[in-house]
Amino acid sequence: MSNSAIEGLEVPLHLSLTQTVLLGGVPRTFGILNGTTALVLGLGLHVWWLGFPLGLVLHTAAVALTGLDPDWFEIFRAHMKQPVFLDGS
Numbered sequence: 001m002s003n004s005a006i007e008g009l010e011v012p013l014h015l016s017l018t019q020t021v022l023l024g025g026v027p028r029t030f031g032i033l034n035g036t037t038a039l040v041l042g043l044g045l046h047v048w049w050l051g052f053p054l055g056l057v058l059h060t061a062a063v064a065l066t067g068l069d070p071d072w073f074e075i076f077r078a079h080m081k082q083p084v085f086l087d088g089s
Contacts (some may be wrong), residue, residue, distance in 0.1 A: 020070040026062040027073040034058050 023031035040056025042048040065072045 018049065022070070024059065024063075026056065026059060026066050027041075029072070030062055031071045033061075 021028045026034070034055055038051045038058075041051025041054070043051075045051070062073075069075070
């Protein structure tokens with residue numbers, strides 16, 4: 001207990017308030033996006049030989065990334081919203 005804590009004033013914190021919501025072992029938004037894309041390719045466009053294996057490979061890679069950092073997809077989304085300052089021209 002640290003010196004700044006007040007004696008008798010402790011509040012239990014549930015783990016669900018601090019952990020990322022996962023769907024199938026990946027962040028929820030990525031899981032929905034990946035599943036929707038795989039289903040659109042496989043069932044909607046009848047390119048099942050591409051859609052389902054691609055969705056499985058992306059899901060497996062996302063599970064590995066989630067094991068390293070559960071917030072990787074939110075970081076990726078924030079990175080994609082950053083403006084480009086050095087355009088190279």
